Amino acid sequence: MSRHAAAPTSSFARYDSTPHGKESMNEIAAVIFDLDGVLTDTAEYHYRAWRRLADELGIPFDRAANEAFRGVGRDDCLRLLLGGRTVDDFDELATRKNRYYVESLSALTPDDILPGSTELLAELKAAGIPVAIGSASKNTHTVLRGLGLDDAFDAVIDGTLITCSKPDPEVFTKAAAALGVTPGECLVVEDATAGIEAGLAGGMWTLGIGPLSRVGAAHAVVPSLDGLTWARIRTLIDDGAWTLRRPAGADPDQHLETILTIGNGHIAVRGTTLEGRPGEQPASFMHGVWDDMPVSRSELANLPRWWGMDVWANGARLGADPSRIADAWWSLDLRTGTLTRTLTWTPDDATTIALVDERFCSLDQPHAAAVRLRLAVTRGDASVHVRSGLDVHVDNLGLRHWDLVDQSVDGLTVTTVTRTRATGIELAACAVLRPDESAIESCDADGQPAILASAILSEGQTWQATKYVALASSEERFDRRTRVAEIAATSARAGWDALAAVNRQAWATTWHASDVLIDGDPAAQIAVRYGLFQLLSVAPRLADSSIGAKTLSGFGYRHHIFWDTEIFMLPLFTFTQPDLAARMLGYRWHRLDGARRKAAASGAAGARFPWESAGTGDEVCPVWVENPADPANLIRIWTGDLEMHLGADVTYACLQYWRVTGDDAFLRDRGAEIICDTATFYATAAVLEDDGRYHFRNVIGPDEYHEHADDNAFTNAMAAWHLRQAPRVLAWLEETYPAAAADLRTRLGIDADREALWRTVADAMATPRERDGVTEQQEGFFDLTAVDFALARDPGRTLSMQQIYGLGPTAHTQNLKQPDVLMLAYLLPELFTPEQFLANYRYYDPRTDHELGSSLGPSISAIIACRAGDPTAALTHFRRAAQADLVDVRGNARDGIHGASAGGLWQAVVFGFAGLRIDDDGWHTAPALPPGWTRVAFSFLWRGERQDVVVRASDA
Ligand code: G6P
Ligand code: MG
Numbered sequence: 001m002s003r004h005a006a007a008p009t010s011s012f013a014r015y016d017s018t019p020h021g022k023e024s025m026n027e028i029a030a031v032i033f034d035l036d037g038v039l040t041d042t043a044e045y046h047y048r049a050w051r052r053l054a055d056e057l058g059i060p061f062d063r064a065a066n067e068a069f070r071g072v073g074r075d076d077c078l079r080l081l082l083g084g085r086t087v088d089d090f091d092e093l094a095t096r097k098n099r100y101y102v103e104s105l106s107a108l109t110p111d112d113i114l115p116g117s118t119e120l121l122a123e124l125k126a127a128g129i130p131v132a133i134g135s136a137s138k139n140t141h142t143v144l145r146g147l148g149l150d151d152a153f154d155a156v157i158d159g160t161l162i163t164c165s166k167p168d169p170e171v172f173t174k175a176a177a178a179l180g181v182t183p184g185e186c187l188v189v190e191d192a193t194a195g196i197e198a199g200l201a202g203g204m205w206t207l208g209i210g211p212l213s214r215v216g217a218a219h220a221v222v223p224s225l226d227g228l229t230w231a232r233i234r235t236l237i238d239d240g241a242w243t244l245r246r247p248a249g250a251d252p253d254q255h256l257e258t259i260l261t262i263g264n265g266h267i268a269v270r271g272t273t274l275e276g277r278p279g280e281q282p283a284s285f286m287h288g289v290w291d292d293m294p295v296s297r298s299e300l301a302n303l304p305r306w307w308g309m310d311v312w313a314n315g316a317r318l319g320a321d322p323s324r325i326a327d328a329w330w331s332l333d334l335r336t337g338t339l340t341r342t343l344t345w346t347p348d349d350a351t352t353i354a355l356v357d358e359r360f361c362s363l364d365q366p367h368a369a370a371v372r373l374r375l376a377v378t379r380g381d382a383s384v385h386v387r388s389g390l391d392v393h394v395d396n397l398g399l400r401h402w403d404l405v406d407q408s409v410d411g412l413t414v415t416t417v418t419r420t421r422a423t424g425i426e427l428a429a430c431a432v433l434r435p436d437e438s439a440i441e442s443c444d445a446d447g448q449p450a451i452l453a454s455a456i457l458s459e460g461q462t463w464q465a466t467k468y469v470a471l472a473s474s475e476e477r478f479d480r481r482t483r484v485a486e487i488a489a490t491s492a493r494a495g496w497d498a499l500a501a502v503n504r505q506a507w508a509t510t511w512h513a514s515d516v517l518i519d520g521d522p523a524a525q526i527a528v529r530y531g532l533f534q535l536l537s538v539a540p541r542l543a544d545s546s547i548g549a550k551t552l553s554g555f556g557y558r559h560h561i562f563w564d565t566e567i568f569m570l571p572l573f574t575f576t577q578p579d580l581a582a583r584m585l586g587y588r589w590h591r592l593d594g595a596r597r598k599a600a601a602s603g604a605a606g607a608r609f610p611w612e613s614a615g616t617g618d619e620v621c622p623v624w625v626e627n628p629a630d631p632a633n634l635i636r637i638w639t640g641d642l643e644m645h646l647g648a649d650v651t652y653a654c655l656q657y658w659r660v661t662g663d664d665a666f667l668r669d670r671g672a673e674i675i676c677d678t679a680t681f682y683a684t685a686a687v688l689e690d691d692g693r694y695h696f697r698n699v700i701g702p703d704e705y706h707e708h709a710d711d712n713a714f715t716n717a718m719a720a721w722h723l724r725q726a727p728r729v730l731a732w733l734e735e736t737y738p739a740a741a742a743d744l745r746t747r748l749g750i751d752a753d754r755e756a757l758w759r760t761v762a763d764a765m766a767t768p769r770e771r772d773g774v775t776e777q778q779e780g781f782f783d784l785t786a787v788d789f790a791l792a793r794d795p796g797r798t799l800s801m802q803q804i805y806g807l808g809p810t811a812h813t814q815n816l817k818q819p820d821v822l823m824l825a826y827l828l829p830e831l832f833t834p835e836q837f838l839a840n841y842r843y844y845d846p847r848t849d850h851e852l853g854s855s856l857g858p859s860i861s862a863i864i865a866c867r868a869g870d871p872t873a874a875l876t877h878f879r880r881a882a883q884a885d886l887v888d889v890r891g892n893a894r895d896g897i898h899g900a901s902a903g904g905l906w907q908a909v910v911f912g913f914a915g916l917r918i919d920d921d922g923w924h925t926a927p928a929l930p931p932g933w934t935r936v937a938f939s940f941l942w943r944g945e946r947q948d949v950v951v952r953a954s955d956a
Helices: 042-057 063-067 074-082 090-105 117-126 140-147 170-179 193-201 230-240 254-259 480-494 496-514 522-536 563-576 578-590 592-601 646-661 664-685 713-736 738-748 752-763 801-805 821-827 834-847 857-867 871-886 899-913
Strands: 030-033 131-134 155-157 186-190 205-209 220-222 243-247 267-269 284-286 290-292 298-300 309-313 325-333 338-348 351-361 368-379 382-389 402-410 413-420 426-435 439-445 448-457 462-473 516-519 916-919 922-925 935-942 945-952
Touching: 030 170, 042 063, 042 074, 042 090, 074 090, 090 140, 117 131, 117 230, 131 170, 140 155, 155 170, 170 186, 170 193, 186 193, 193 205, 205 230, 220 230, 243 254, 254 871, 267 351, 309 338, 309 351, 309 368, 368 382, 368 480, 368 496, 382 426, 382 462, 402 439, 402 448, 413 448, 413 480, 426 448, 426 480, 448 462, 462 480, 480 496, 496 522, 496 563, 496 935, 516 522, 516 899, 522 563, 522 871, 522 899, 563 578, 563 646, 563 899, 563 935, 578 592, 578 646, 578 664, 592 664, 646 664, 646 713, 646 935, 664 713, 664 738, 664 752, 713 738, 713 752, 713 821, 821 834, 821 857, 834 857, 857 871, 857 899, 871 899, 899 916, 899 935, 922 945
Parallel strands: 030 131, 030 186, 131 155, 186 205, 205 220
Antiparallel strands: 243 325, 267 284, 290 298, 309 382, 325 338, 338 351, 351 368, 368 462, 382 448, 402 413, 413 426, 426 462, 439 448, 516 935, 916 922, 935 945
16 A cells, blocks of 8 residues: 555556666766865875874874874874873863864965866856765864865865764765755765765765775775866766675685676676685586586586686786785676776785786677786786686585596687586587787696796786687587687687677666666665676576576575576566566476476376476475584475475466566467466365365465465465466467367366366365454464564564574464565455555564565565555665675575575565556556655566656655
8 A cells, every 4th residue: 555646557658758778877966075185185284283293192103094084083083093092181182183283274275176176066066966065074164265165065064063973974964964955866075984984874876086995985986086077977976886896805705706796697607716715615607507416406517617717927826825915806897797806916025916807708699708817017027827728627515516528728729528427418618818928838637728828027018818718518409519619719809899899788788678777875776786687697598497596606505496586586587578587487387397297296286396496397405404503403394395386476477477578479388388287286286174175284385484384375375366367378278279278288188177176276275364354374373472573673683583493483483484475465466455455564564584584575575565655664675685695684695696685676676666566458656765765767568568667756
């Protein structure tokens, strides 16, 4: 029940239809400047004043120490200076420093304005963009007067008006309020680490002035304002809205490796280093390359290491001594799927090398990837060796999948052919190296064919080597050995720039279809785009594959495919890139035989998709797994046996796909078969009891805190809905494609009795109890132990409710891992009156472990809260979903991207905040934008035609 009235379907014209594609950027309505170090170099005067005081006190102090004083209030600076020493004349010391500082200010003139500032301020004024000062300094007005800038700002918030020092955002949020704009519409220009943190904490765009080491957390970084136009700044911030930049620390960081995963819909590679370091979890995967394993039964084989290069300079090996690497940064360009690392390397005391390495998997050519290494010797001379090749000695967390079939080194080309041990899938890999002038040697070690390129470089010289890679498996029909050689050679002939250009173009097309623009919340903008990137980079571009719960980004869940795909990820594709959605549904269709085997094993007819699916479509859910907390006792995993709502989920996805795309051929050739045969499973698995109702006992619904549930509301209602859809689909088929219908009936054995059974079971499905409008989640749920709300909402809680109570005992409480009845209300809103919906919301929402339960929950809770008329609560849920990977709230992102959360983010924006709803006649929106959000824009395809949707806060 959104507080906004739903726009009638016929009022499309209400929304302006400007395409919001790449030409459109986030709106910035105002600019807030820090003062010292940004507009003028008083940072230097501050330094001298502190230095004088420090000398008087006999405390060592230098420019490096002064860096930490930037943006920090006077008293806090003094505390930093004293470093724990206690003094009884604190105030006198602060006053003395200020006297020294103010003395130097008397010499200030307009000449002390830093280059570029005056021009930028004039440009902003002409453009009508309000500007403010947000400075911790209590001398702000004195400084502005000295610079002749006393009238240049629409608002000045200085150290006298605030109670909290940066990194608290107070100074900036007060400046935004003084300008009458929301924080998310502001750009903060800052030279201090604390100032950038303050801007980010305030939810603003940030431009950092200075080195990455100081302001690298900003959305964009420049050395100074000199020569910067407003248009240039807008472009830099726009680039920032497409970039994930992170410091590359000395220690391996598997969380970072996961979130820096790149891919092209066929191959993906984690963001581990080029050179490899102990403690990393290097991995690259390709759709379809399944191999057997114990316990989890099947997983994608980690591909031979194709992206690596070993680098030596003057005998020292890159990465061997991490303390010799400085200023290392990763930068992931979401616009092109290119991962770049920059660093400074001091291989020995006399030599410094600036190193850049970049990689991408081509979205234009799904078999191709490229890696480039660039070196610039900035000090001393360097004898450089680079070894580049293929390494088949790789494993999946200790398990080896490859047997070497063949390898070769021929000139600058290396090739390997490997075969998976159990499934016999063959993989051909080829890497062609193109180095700048070098001496070349070949190294043909067993399983590690490589080329060694050597060069002697003197100070000022640059050198680069590019590795063009091609990979193909026997899952594809062509002659893979010849093909990979051709692809790698063609790439090498075209060169990096040409390859990068076509890759960029392919990504531009993809983004044009799927991008979402959010104004007023930079963090939300980047998080949604990041989630989209992770899904777009693994959606199958070549064959009918699907996306596992952890995408192709790690070993978590061994790449298995769950309902996460159909219910959480697929809508993005159904609505924006339906050809990719069709491939993922095709993955299910191709595995109907596996589903039939599972149904038969459960003593039923029809098809039952496995809870966890891999290559064959048979159940690959582990049955017992180790419990790291209690190694003596294994944990029984029941989901493969008991969680049975997947057939209805897949049917839901098929019908949503059909309704949105109008793809009749899909429903005729694939969808109808899936829907009818999975319906038969439900009809034959449901048990008729003495009460005359059909029951599903001992099941697991979406809320997995309650295993062994009887008559789970979600499962029963989805199955009943499904059983009603099946005859409708069959009737449609009979009317539209009678021959296909007759064929389907014969193949699936659908006679009048079968159809009658579908209907009977649907009509007589056990329905849960209802109390005060609240649907009981499963039999007996109302009688379970009440939730300890103080504990559940304790902001200091670090364990999930299930971890607190234990696996078994949690099931005896009303704590939910994720929405269950509310999930049903999301998917099938027509089953609930507005009053019932609200009653269920009020009952179940507080009982859900939003904080640390399932990562699938928060995005759906955001949509539910929007529909309940509470966009503020929705934003809290949304932010939790947004942090699943970027912040790693659950501490398990090292195992891989939370794909469902990423897909749920898109749904939260489109179906939640923008309130897009479709029905047989068309679509409409019912916006419920959260506080601060000023505009949401996205596109989707309705029956093949592009629809551009723009929702503004002012529409409400
Ligand atoms: C700015 C400077 C800091 C300084 C602070 C307080 O933020 O960057 O270095 O300590 O203002 O200045 P004040 O003039 O009040 O001592
Ligand atoms: Mg400053």
